[in-house]
Amino acid sequence: MITWVIILGSLFILALVIASVKSYKKDRTLDEYMLAGLNIGPTIGVLTFAAALFSAFIFMGMPDMFRTHGIGAWIFLAISDGAMVFFIIWFGYPLR
Incomplete structure (x- = not known):
């Protein structure tokens, strides 16, 4: 081993x-x-942005959100994460 x-x-x-x-x-x-x-594509750009955003949210925002709204607030995370990926890809192509 x-x-x-x-x-x-x-x-x-x-x-x-x-x-x-x-x-x-x-x-x-x-x-x-x-x-x-200036060579990163939309996939790497989304993953980089998501990593930076979730790092801050997990340590600062998520504990207080779950304390305030309960564990049922997971659905908010799923919807907001999906919307974030959609909008980054949607607006990311014209900005390149």
Whole structure:
């Protein structure tokens, strides 16, 4: 059991080193780093926005919302998340 963990951990570290060396050799500017070279598609854009939004909401907003409205407020999360994805994709294409 421990052998597999060591092997997989070593492969993971090796993959990280290879990716780091490969990306270090590329010449990039600060704008390309901060804006991902303006090459991210709508799927990655939605996932990035959702990760940032849900990170803040889970730690700050969700506990108080459930304390105030009860656990039945999950339906609000499902509807608002679906609407958020729809509107980001809908308005994301014209903004590119």
